[in-house]
Amino acid sequence: MKQFVVLFIVVFTLISSNFTVSAHTLSAENRLHTLDGEWVFYYKEMMTKGTFEQGKVVHIPSSFQKSVGVRNTYGTYIRKWSVPKEWRNHRLAVHIPFEYSAYAFYVDGKKLVSVGEVGPENLHETLLASRTAYFTPSKDTVTFQMEMSSFQQMRGGFENSIYIGNQAAVDRQSNLQFYRNTVVSGLMFMMGLLMLIFAWFLKDLREFFVFGLFCVSFAIRSFFAVPFLYEKVTSISYVGATKMEYIWTLLCFAIFIYLMKLYYEGFFAKWVVYSVWVICGLLIVITALTPPLVFQTLFFSVSWVMLPVFFYLLYVMIHSARLNKWVSRLNMIGAIIVFSGVILDYLKGSGVTTIRYEMTMPAVALYLLLQLIAIAKDFAEGRMELIRLNQSLDEEVALQTKQLKEKNEQLEALVW
Template sequence: MITRVLGVLLFTAMACLHAWSQDFGPVKGGQLDLRKWDPKAQPVIWLDGEWEFYWKKLLISKDLQENKDKTFAQLSVPWNEQEIGGERLPKNGYATYALKILMPANMRSVSFAVPAVFNCYAFWVNNKLICSSGKVGTKAEEVVPRWNPQTVTVRNPGDTLRVIFQISNFQHTRGGCAEILRIGDTDYLTSIASAFHNSGIALIIFFGVVSVGGLIIFFIVRPLSFLYLALLSTAYTVRFIFSDLYFYNDFGIDASWEVAAKIEYLTIPLIVLFGALFIASIYPQEFKRVLLYFFVSLNALLTGVVIFASSSMFSPLLLVLQIIALTFIAYVMYAIIRALIFQRAGAWVSVLGLIVFTLVGFYNVYAFITVTDLNRIVIHIGYALALLLNVASLLYRTPMRLRSEEHDILRFNDLYKDQVNV
């Protein structure tokens, strides 16, 4: 068991090192020369940089010869968030990104890690459709939006790959791609995808078990802290299913893009709401009741707003939800540090859990801002450890302990009883 864990950690560490040591790229002028690439020495290469860009055209390789005037765009930046051909494009529309890759001789296969985009895509290599997510089109009524990252393999790639990435968006406030598409050694990329997928499934199962276990204990013993932890774990479980790797596709859940996106965004205020109830239940003296009412009522209101909001409001809402979530985390830090200062039983466990959770959050934000790959195994282990520490905190924060601390509080009359009686 220990050997397997060490192997996984070594494997993910190697993934980071390879990501940081890029010898090829970025793409320039719609072309990348990989003829000297050794996939075993450098198993993954980022395809960021200047792709050929054709606005309001859905083309394949054989169509490109007719387009003499070339415009270039960054694939990893949404088209409405960069200047392309001297102009700013609207969020709604469709486009074709094209890339020519010169390959090493005699390769048996090569794989691509294709990210989710805003809001659907068709991925072609050498005039062959390799994979798709939803359905691209030139009008809103033709488009079927869907978020689904995939790792796909091209057999016998030859000496030249002509990669076409068609993207349509008529729903979201961002259009195009916001992540890096990667090419790599087939064994390496498929192993990475499998490891991320398996660790994600394990995380969902773990959070689901905690949810069920918390509910069972609540119905038997009736401590509210277990109920709130169960609800918090459930909110996280739903988020893991409907975000990042979008496991709902693997689970056969036939949800439209708008429903899936709303569920993903709904989990943010629900996590804050249940998190506030949970922390206040185990640290009632440190988590002020007025702030508990504030966070619960505000996030209940935001839950309703997300349910009834149109897709055009998703990005502005996401910013609001993130600001409120960060405010909540800051106050939780304050409350738990107070608990540690007052030497509350188990406060150190809560501090460790909060540190782990904060580090995971900062890592997510850093990867989003810098447009770098997320090591999802690190993320999944971090979430699991944070939840485990919160479960452990309940062993200290028992109802009996809370009643004892409530009686131990020193009030004004206790300290200055003699002066008051004079």
């Protein structure tokens, strides 16, 4: 057990960090560049038209709403890009993490990659997925074209940055997040499974069962969230996968609140837990029965409820920490990290911020690391207490044996 916990902590610490490609470790030709900046947007015009009328200069990243005042529509973004001298006649790659729209990416009029079906509403088909386009420039400049369309969605447009660089560097960067999330999700699932097995044998420890359930649930949720691992290994539709992501997110929140209630038994009011369960339950039913535009809008409209719950949880933790319970302080740090990550992703999903990475995954990973530290410390303290009690019992038995022997000798002396 001790060796497993140590190994888990070391691997978790190394993998859960947000790695990025460092310019200090790459040569000039391997450095990644963002394609943010000025593009020209041609409203409701597609590449099939051949020629474009006057467009509007927009600064990428930008939503349809910000560019033309309409949340859902379609059009084409175009930009001319000067190829660095050292990159000419070399294999380059453009990585598109994902967009809140269907898209098709072109270089000099040639389609390289596409996600979903781009076009008017009757032709459009949404899909959230990352893609990498490869090409070899031979001229001083190339023209990038990005067709996009979004309908029946909360957001749409060229909202996420895309990156260009040497093929090896881009592949390394794009694969890193996929492998990191795969390994971290796998470790979470294994940790949760281990806790559930412990709970099976230690039936009086509900905390182990609920903690394990949270780990397993979050690992499943991560399968459907950015970077969309499900898309690599299954044929689940965009709508089905989006429903699964939201449902498992709500389940994780409900389980997390109950876990906090178990950790702070006597401090945490039951009505708070029941209220969260009712809200999450209703949202899960609505998510399962309605299209994305309905449940996504409702989800982001009522998610503000987590703020008073967070402040209440913080109050409970501070009150408990005053009793000099170090576990309470550790949980308080972990809960603050988790809620900070969730809030940042909420703001990103609402279009308020444009953070490149999903923050919930590393936040929960750090929280689980803190929980592992607490479990390891409690395990070590329990083991030391058991050793101390055994030693005390051995000493007591030895003393009783000695006293009994002395009494027997006294009795034998009296008899003789």
